[in-house]
Each structure stands twice: as C-alpha cells, then as structure tokens.
Amino acid sequence: MTQTEEREGIAHRLYTGKLSYDFMANRKLWFAITGGLVVLSLLVLMVRQLSLGIEFLGGTDFQAPVAVQAGTVEEIRSATDEFTVPELDAQVFSIGDSAVRIQTRSLTPQEITQTRTDIAELVGTSTDEVTYNTIGGSWGAKISRDAAVAVAVFIVLVMGLIAVYFRDWRMSVAAIIALAHDMVVTLGVYAIVGFTVTPSTLIGILTVLGYSLYDTVVVFDKVRENTKDLAETNKTYSQQANLAINQVLVRSVNTTVIGVLPVLAMFIAGVVGNSNPLKDLGLALLVGMIAGAVSSIVIATPLLAWFKERTPEMVAHRAEMEKRRARAEYRAQGHHAAGTTTTTAVADVPVAPLPRQQRRTHTSRADRKGGR
Known part of the structure; x- marks a missing residue:
C-alpha cells in the first residue's frame, strides 16, 4: 500500500473503486448462505413453532x-x-x-x-x-388477522413506492425478497430461543422491515446513479452495482453498529430485569437490524443485478462492449498495415486498404469492363 492510499483511508478507496470486494462474483456463495439460513429458520418454525402470547391465542x-x-x-x-x-x-x-x-x-x-x-x-x-x-379467543384471532393485514399492507406500499420512485419493478421484487429473508430469519430466531410472540414482537418486526428497506433504498439509489449513463461506458450493470455496494458499505456498517448498540442495551436490560416487552422488542430489533443490513448488501443488490443483466437492453450493451473491445484489440495489433489480411466476426471492423499495385490492377479491370 502506498503512502497516498494510506492517507486516503479505506472509505475513500472503497468509494473510488481502488479497493473493493466483488459481491457480484461471489453472489452464489451469499445466496447459498442466506438461503440456508431461511431454510433452517423455516424448519425450526415447522418443528418448534412460535410461542404465541395470549394476545394472539386468548x-x-x-x-x-x-x-x-x-x-x-x-x-x-x-x-x-x-x-x-x-x-x-x-x-x-x-x-x-x-x-x-x-x-x-x-x-x-x-x-x-x-x-x-x-x-x-x-x-x-x-x-x-x-x-x-x-x-377471548376471538379477540386473539382478530389481533392475528390485523397483524397479517399490517404486514401485507406494508409489503404492497413498499413495492408501489419503490416501483414509482425508481421506475423499475425489478427493484421492488429484489427489495421484497430481501425483506422476506429478514422476517423469516427473525421469526426463526424467536422459535429457537423460545421467546413469546407478543404485540411488541410485531412492532419490532415492522420496525425492522422499515430499517432494512431504508438500507436497500440507499444502495439502490447509488446503483441508479452509477448506471445512469451506462451505455456510454465500458462497464456492465453488475460492475456498476458492485461499485455502488462498496461505495455505501462503510456507511451501512457504521449505521448498523450505531443502531444496534442501544437495541442491545435494551435487550440486555430486558433479560436482566425479566421484562418481557423489552426482551421481545429488543430481540426482534437486534436480529432484524443485523439481518436487514446483510440482506441489503448481499441479497437485494446482487439479485437486482442478476435480473437486469437478463434484459434485452443489458444483453445489447454487453454485445456492444464486446465489439468495442474487439476493435480496440484489432487496432492495437497493428492490422492497419498494408497487405495484412484478417478475418473477424465482429461487425464494423475497418478493412485494411489494398496495396497500390492491386488498386491499379483493380481500376484497370473496372475501366476495361466499363469500356465494353
């Protein structure tokens, strides 16, 4: 590392792309890890199930x-x-x-x-x-229905907001998949530790979904900024999306750490004082905030890039990039020299001029043909 890089700091080098982690190249690994956590959480929920409070069961x-x-x-x-x-x-x-x-x-x-x-x-x-x-049991059933409606309304509003703001439904789908990961993992942890699900838990989960959505929107906004003039660059959508993740990585980590510290203190206070509302809310926020920060980085954005790379526009952009690269290699190899014959499958490659003698011969034949 040079002295200049040391003075710049890790945040600046991440922002400029001098230092980066390739999330896109490793997205299969991250999808496998997060997908495994979701499957494990679902298995725990099926085997142990959630311990619902009397507010839901009566x-x-x-x-x-x-x-x-x-x-x-x-x-x-x-x-x-x-x-x-x-x-x-x-x-x-x-x-x-x-x-x-x-x-x-x-x-x-x-x-x-x-x-x-x-x-x-x-x-x-x-x-x-x-x-x-x-x-009564009917009251508990009503609370359960209201909780399900609250989550459904939240998801619909989120999808609509993101689709309108970014004008891209793929961002909505990627964000909702990341939110589903956060909710399932949080509930899975609840089932593992055996905490009772109360209205405080529901409040915590909805708060977590909002927090996770904020992280995801921050990254998506940077992705949109980086891909605004993508057609004029020699970068793919995935490359610019990866740059966006690295540019906001330090900010996301700092925000998560600062947000987790008071939540952790609340959770510890709830455990020590045996305060059920504090424990319920603290655990939901603690697990959800960490899961949300991770999902916005390794799920939402890589998934968005995977969706976008399969659109006709991005396929055409990559083909154009290949043409530019082939033309640059063609010129770099000195194929403009006289007498060089090259066969290439790339369109619009400049053709080398004929030698002077061949041009005279070609012209004379054309003149004789015209005379006839």
Missing part, C-alpha cells in the same frame, strides 16, 4: 402484588405447576419491582376463582388483591 392474565427480587419470577413460575388447576401453561413476568403478571390458557369462571386463590396464597396476599383480565 387466555387469562393475572396480576398480583409482590416484592420482586432476584429469583422471584422463577420461583412463582415453578410453583404454578403445583396449582390446583392443571396444565395452566403459565408464563410469569415481573411488573417493575412490586408486582408479577401470570398469563395462562383460557380458564372457566370456576378455574379463575381457584387460580386466584392459589396465587394469593403463594404471594401472601388476599384474593381481592389478585386482579385478572380475560382475553
């Missing part, structure tokens, strides 16, 4: 006052297995340091009364201090 939510200390939540969770009502499927969370929340399956009025009594005896309070709220 159930009964109890709250009881108790001094929350280290280990209190685990002790109450273990004690629920010994309650009179069997198979409660209880999940216990702390509410600050003065109360706990116990969520169970849907209970009958008699089961609710008995469970309130068991909770009151466990925490050392009266039954009246144990409040409860019942969420």
